[in-house]
Amino acid sequence: MNTSFAYAVAYIQIVFVYGLMPAFFLRFVAHLYAIRNPEWVAQHPDFIPGKSNWRVGRWLFYALGVAWIALLTQFQRDAAAERLLAALYYPTSLWLILAMGYIGLEYLCVGRHIPPATKRSARFARRTLRELVHPGWLIACYALYGALFAAYLALFKLGRIPDFIFEARIITIAFVMVLFTLILIWGVVRKNQPGDDIFWGPSSRKFEVRFFVGGLYFGLAMFATHLARDGFGLPALENVSLFVAVNLLTQAFFLTMIIKLRRAANMGTLSVPR
Amino acid sequence: MNIDIDTSSAEPVYEQIVRQVQQGVRSGALPPGFALPSIRQLANDLDLNNNTVAKAYRVLESERVIRTAGQKGTFINTDALTHIHSRNSQDAVYQMGELAMALTQRGLSLADVRAAFEAALAPLVNKENP
Numbered sequence: 250m251n252t253s254f255a256y257a258v259a260y261i262q263i264v265f266v267y268g269l270m271p272a273f274f275l276r277f278v279a280h281l282y283a284i285r286n287p288e289w290v291a292q293h294p295d296f297i298p299g300k301s302n303w304r305v306g307r308w309l310f311y312a313l314g315v316a317w318i319a320l321l322t323q324f325q326r327d328a329a330a331e332r333l334l335a336a337l338y339y340p341t342s343l344w345l346i347l348a349m350g351y352i353g354l355e356y357l358c359v360g361r362h363i364p365p366a367t368k369r370s371a372r373f374a375r376r377t378l379r380e381l382v383h384p385g386w387l388i389a390c391y392a393l394y395g396a397l398f399a400a401y402l403a404l405f406k407l408g409r410i411p412d413f414i415f416e417a418r419i420i421t422i423a424f425v426m427v428l429f430t431l432i433l434i435w436g437v438v439r440k441n442q443p444g445d446d447i448f449w450g451p452s453s454r455k456f457e458v459r460f461f462v463g464g465l466y467f468g469l470a471m472f473a474t475h476l477a478r479d480g481f482g483l484p485a486l487e488n489v490s491l492f493v494a495v496n497l498l499t500q501a502f503f504l505t506m507i508i509k510l511r512r513a514a515n516m517g518t519l520s521v522p523r
Numbered sequence: 524m525n526i527d528i529d530t531s532s533a534e535p536v537y538e539q540i541v542r543q544v545q546q547g548v549r550s551g552a553l554p555p556g557f558a559l560p561s562i563r564q565l566a567n568d569l570d571l572n573n574n575t576v577a578k579a580y581r582v583l584e585s586e587r588v589i590r591t592a593g594q595k596g597t598f599i600n601t602d603a604l605t606h607i608h609s610r611n612s613q614d615a616v617y618q619m620g621e622l623a624m625a626l627t628q629r630g631l632s633l634a635d636v637r638a639a640f641e642a643a644l645a646p647l648v649n650k651e652n653p
Contacts, residue, residue: 373526
């Protein structure tokens with residue numbers, strides 16, 4: 250993997266998530282809470298501009314983006330390979346954590362003060378995981394995770410991997426499994442949000458749940474490469490290449506979100522201040 | 524099918540749910556064996572208290588429109604339509620009886636009440652048999 254290319258991807262990623270995304274993301278979050286009760290929001294036009302943190306949030310993201318670029322320039326000057334990997338995934342990971350935090354903060358300041366609409370509607374049908382994803386995919390996935398556990402245990406008993414690697418891998422695999430399982434359950438039980446339809450239409454929940462199942466399989470593939478390296482000395486997937494690919498996919502995903510949000514804004518469904 | 528509720532309406536929310544499920548069964552949108560959402564799911568989706576949805580389900584169960592099959596969930600009864608029809612017929616007899624009683628207390632004879640019912644039904648009969 251060409252290092253300059255990897256750095257270029259990292260720079261573009263920072264410009265993307267810290268430069269282009271915040272304005273759309275923050276408006277969208279305010280919009281999500283506003284459309285809980287459009288009538289009430291229309292009767293209180295100063296409520297969201299007065300309570301929303303979107304201006305502060307936006308400048309915070311810009312400032313962090315500038316800081317990341319400065320840091321990345323320093324990394325590139327030092328030419329340290331391990332820092333390149335950090336530069337590739339830390340900025341996006343931090344962005345996602347901040348985005349989640351902002352959604353929570355906006356809920357505390359804005360969302361929870363908006364009363365639910367008097368007229369409400371819901372689809373009258375049972376929601377089950379089975380309807381959203383074929384059970385075979387999940388059974389196969391968990392069986393493969395079970396096999397992974399068994400393989401690590403067998404290699405440990407045979408003395409081919411040291412204690413600390415065995416413990417670290419088992420804990421990480423268990424953590425990923427539990428985390429994704431909880432996210433999957435949440436994907437089924439959470440209530441429909443009006444914002445869901447903006448991105449993926451009526452199939453949004455199906456898309457979301459399948460995306461999480463994809464995450465489980467992605468984790469499985471990652472752990473399998475680690476197993477190959479830990480137990481058999483086979484070359485693992487080159488981390489930088491993998492993260493460049495993931496970053497490019499992330500950028501494509503964010504670009505799709507921006508285009509869809511722009512379309513929604515043009516249709517006039519985004520009603521929060523610019 | 525969607526369930527729409529209006530919390531500002533004079534009709535209690537649980538009755539709105541009961542009425543719409545019955546309408547769904549009558550229109551065929553909720554066929555026999557149809558799996559209903561769980562109480563928690565519907566309450567969560569509609570921003571309601573679990574007890575409100577539970578009350579609606581209890582009423583529907585007592586009217587034998589739905590049946591609960593333990594862990595499997597709640598389903599539309601196989602003969603829900605018959606039960607709704609029979610229940611509505613009983614309600615009609617009761618409500619007409621009350622009205623007839625009120626009319627006789629105002630001094631109308633039974634013949635007058637019968638004539639009034641027939642006159643009220645005439646437009647509906649004409650609509651059914653044009």
